[in-house]
Amino acid sequence: xxxxxxxxxxxxxxxxxxxxxxxxxxxxxxxxxxxxxxxxxxxxxxxxxxxxxxxxxxxxxxxxxxxxxxxxxxxxxxxxxxxxxxxxxxxxxxxxxxxxxxxxxxxxxxxxxxxxxxxxxxxxxxxxxxxxxxxxxxxxxxxxxxxxxxxxxxxxxxxxxxxxxxxxxxxxxxxxxxxxxxxxxxxxxxxxxxxxxxxxxxxxxxxxxxxxxxxxxxxxxxxxxxxxxxxx
Amino acid sequence: xxxxxxxxxxxxxxxxxxxxxxxxxxxxxxxxxxxxxxxxxxxxxxxxxxxxxxxxxxxxxxxxxxxxxxxxxxxxxxxxxxxxxxxxxxxxxxxxxxxxxxxxxxxxxxxxxxxxxxxxxxxxxxxxxxxxxxxxxxxxxxxxxxxxxxxxxxxxxxxxxxxxxxxxxxxxxxxxxxxxxxxxxxxxxxxxxxxxxxxxxxxxxxxxxxxxxxxxxxxxxxxxxxxxxxxxxxxxxxxxxxxxxxxxxxxxxxxxxxxxxxxxxxxxxxxxxxxxxxxxxxxxxxxxxxxxxxxxxxxxxxxxxxxxxxxxxxxxxxxxxxxxxxxxxxxxxxxxxxxxxxxxxxxxxxxxxxxxxxxxxxxxxxxxxxxxxxxxxxxxxxxxxxxxxxxxxxxxxxxxxxx
Numbered sequence: 146x147x148x149x150x151x152x153x154x155x156x157x158x159x160x161x162x163x164x165x166x167x168x169x170x171x172x173x174x175x176x177x178x179x180x181x182x183x184x185x186x187x188x189x190x191x192x193x194x195x196x197x198x199x200x201x202x203x204x205x206x207x208x209x210x211x212x213x214x215x216x217x218x219x220x221x222x223x224x225x226x227x228x229x230x231x232x233x234x235x236x237x238x239x240x241x242x243x244x245x246x247x248x249x250x251x252x253x254x255x256x257x258x259x260x261x262x263x264x265x266x267x268x269x270x271x272x273x274x275x276x277x278x279x280x281x282x283x284x285x286x287x288x289x290x291x292x293x294x295x296x297x298x299x300x301x302x303x304x305x306x307x308x309x310x311x312x313x314x315x316x317x318x319x320x321x322x323x324x325x326x327x328x329x330x331x332x333x334x335x336x337x338x339x340x341x342x343x344x345x346x347x348x349x350x351x352x353x354x355x356x357x358x359x360x361x362x363x364x365x366x367x368x369x370x371x372x373x374x375x376x377x
Numbered sequence: 378x379x380x381x382x383x384x385x386x387x388x389x390x391x392x393x394x395x396x397x398x399x400x401x402x403x404x405x406x407x408x409x410x411x412x413x414x415x416x417x418x419x420x421x422x423x424x425x426x427x428x429x430x431x432x433x434x435x436x437x438x439x440x441x442x443x444x445x446x447x448x449x450x451x452x453x454x455x456x457x458x459x460x461x462x463x464x465x466x467x468x469x470x471x472x473x474x475x476x477x478x479x480x481x482x483x484x485x486x487x488x489x490x491x492x493x494x495x496x497x498x499x500x501x502x503x504x505x506x507x508x509x510x511x512x513x514x515x516x517x518x519x520x521x522x523x524x525x526x527x528x529x530x531x532x533x534x535x536x537x538x539x540x541x542x543x544x545x546x547x548x549x550x551x552x553x554x555x556x557x558x559x560x561x562x563x564x565x566x567x568x569x570x571x572x573x574x575x576x577x578x579x580x581x582x583x584x585x586x587x588x589x590x591x592x593x594x595x596x597x598x599x600x601x602x603x604x605x606x607x608x609x610x611x612x613x614x615x616x617x618x619x620x621x622x623x624x625x626x627x628x629x630x631x632x633x634x635x636x637x638x639x640x641x642x643x644x645x646x647x648x649x650x651x652x653x654x655x656x657x658x659x660x661x662x663x664x665x666x667x668x669x670x671x672x673x674x675x676x677x678x679x680x681x682x683x684x685x686x687x688x689x690x691x692x693x694x695x696x697x698x699x700x701x702x703x704x705x706x707x708x709x710x711x712x713x714x715x716x717x718x719x720x721x722x723x724x725x726x727x728x729x730x731x732x733x734x735x736x737x738x739x740x741x742x743x744x745x746x747x748x749x750x751x752x753x754x755x756x757x758x759x760x761x762x763x764x765x766x767x768x769x770x771x772x773x774x775x776x777x778x779x780x
Contacts (some may be wrong), residue, residue: 192778196774199676201676201772201773201774201777202774222680225675225678225679225680225681226678228676228677228678229677229678230678234673234676234677236673236777238669240669240670240672240673240777242382242670242674243389243670244382244385244386244388244389245382245385249378252378253378254677254678256378257677257678257679257683258678301677305677305678313777
């Protein structure tokens with residue numbers, strides 16, 4: 146069973162006034178452990194596709210199944226719960242909570258899952274250690290570099306034991322050294338935690354490292370290429 | 378952790394939060410002070426009346442208060458006085474003979490209320506001795522001395538040691554004349570009382586009347602809280618007499634005392650309503666600055682009700698910080714004025730007409746503070762509704778990409 150399966154997904158905005166079609170019948174399967182990049186120019190529909198995969202938006206038609214659960218017709222309240230337990234998010238602008246420390250930011254997701262304090266603390270420390278920030282546990286986001294903030298965001302995404310991590314332009318705000326270091330980290334986590342990563346990006350560095358590159362244009366999948374040595 | 382985040386969020390924009398906290402604090406400070414002055418004024422009015430002559434409880438023969446008939450005396454007044462004096466909460470008791478009459482000086486005549494007292498008992502039960510502004514108080518042995526209100530002295534154009542002739546009816550209806558010499562002039566907080574009242578000793582008055590007669594017994598208690606208890610005991614012991622508390626004797630004072638706290642809460646409510654708009658504005662600015670963050674919180678799995686609660690708590694913390702600061706400032710200011718009070722002698726003539734002294738001690742009942750705290754929380758909750766609703770209406774997918 147594929148981890149993510151999209152069948153005939155369409156998305157039309159402004160249906161009542163001037164309809165704009167963002168996705169035109171997208172079919173996609175993502176297997177467990179994949180390290181997949183969804184690429185395409187601005188306006189190609191990759192963000193819409195990512196939102197639909199992440200349960201942040203509903204398709205106009207078609208079905209989306211995550212790990213066997215059809216989320217295309219789920220109510221908003223159920224989707225919030227589904228996102229909390231099944232999907233990890235990494236955003237372009239890091240989006241950490243500025244008043245919390247790195248450790249608290251990671252713990253926060255587990256708090257929403259009602260995980261007890263001891264387990265929260267142990268896992269947040271383990272994850273921050275895994276992303277190389279063991280010595281910055283008590284630092285606030287404003288005290289961290291962009292690369293370090295994005296590492297905290299990755300640790301946060303993994304904290305809820307998600308089925309996969311969705312990363313929207315994760316390297317767009319980083320310099321090349323930080324971007325490369327972050328990608329290495331994600332590859333490590335992909336192996337070490339057997340975590341599936343799906344990126345939306347137009348960063349060549351990400352595309353180069355991805356095991357699979359899905360190119361989207363005008364709301365349709367134009368190409369779907371597996372790179373050499375991919376283990377998916 | 379949501380509470381901790383809310384608390385920390387209050388301090389994200391120190392300047393913005395500081396301004397609204399200062400506005401709340403200053404508003405409540407001013408409000409509490411004004412309410413304290415209002416309450417102090419009411420309390421002064423009540424206390425002045427009790428100290429002047431009202432006392433906490435009065436005993437009369439039924440109908441005396443309406444008829445003022447000289448024959449309507451308290452039967453067995455000595456027994457009543459002895460019983461009341463023996464009650465544990467009673468601080469002082471005074472028996473009064475009260476007659477309407479005429480006071481004449483060489484230059485003028487005035488209708489007056491003559492009060493025949495035992496000076497030592499009256500000075501224990503009231504503040505009359507302290508209110509002597511010229512001359513001296515009465516001597517219990519009597520020497521046809523009289524003390525009169527300042528305003529009455531002005532009307533009669535008399536001074537200390539001036540002679541006054543009192544004319545009144547004795548119980549059999551004959552007119553009686555008595556010559557008295559002014560020993561002292563008193564000035565109470567009520568100019569109306571001072572223009573009408575004079576005191577003589579029972580020692581001098583009773584021979585003119587031909588018998589002893591007590592029309593009124595005033596009871597001063599150690600604490601006003603004992604009024605219901607003492608009232609009950611005296612009523613039960615002397616069911617044929619009219620035994621009334623100061624609230625029944627002076628209903629206008631009761632209304633003043635009861636309405637002050639209501640007016641105080643209305644006044645503070647108006648201030649908080651004005652602050653409500655300021656708090657809403659600040660919170661709205663605060664949440665609109667954080668649209669992306671709220672988008673992220675909802676995207677990663679924070680429920681809308683949790684986000685709503687977070688904004689709500691943030692507003693409550695912000696408002697309570699300002700509110701508590703304002704209450705502390707208000708309470709501090711009022712406490713610092715407890716000893717000296719506020720000198721309003723510039724307006725003493727006007728205040729005296731209403732029975733209010735010229736030194737005003739602002740007071741705020743302790744019960745006001747919990748009520749005010751609840752009012753602040755209610756204001757905060759109301760102020761937070763609109764910003765919190767704005768937040769939970771955000772679409773996470775769009776909000777995340779807001780800059």
